[in-house]
Amino acid sequence: MNCPYCGTPKFRTSRVRISDIPRLALLQFPVRCRLCRERFYVGLSLALNLLQSQKVREREEEALRRDKYKNEKSGETIA
Structure with missing residues (x-):
């Protein structure tokens, strides 16, 4: 599935x-x-897949933030 406006396959669930x-x-x-x-609409199965991948992405970003904070606390810097 691609965006009907620009053609990219990258989209997320909307409020x-x-x-x-x-x-x-x-x-x-x-x-x-x-x-x-x-903003546009997709079917149920695609929306559920988007929600699942969105949650995984959020967990990964949170882990990166946590690691960065830990390293800043200990005096190290991430390149």
């Missing part, structure tokens, strides 16, 4: 708005393109 309720009833979930920031 759900009140106006999304009819689309949610049709099992279509809002996503936002990471490149052009346009």
Whole structure:
């Protein structure tokens, strides 16, 4: 699946708005393109995969932040 506006395959889940309720009833979930920031809808299975990969990415970023903080506390610097 690619963004219908710019064609990139990189997008993330978007926040759900009140106006999304009819689309949610049709099992279509809002996503936002990471490149052009346009908002569009995808099916349930793709949205669930995006949520799962988003959580993994957030955990990895948190671990990096934690390691960076630890190294700064101990006086080391990361290149």
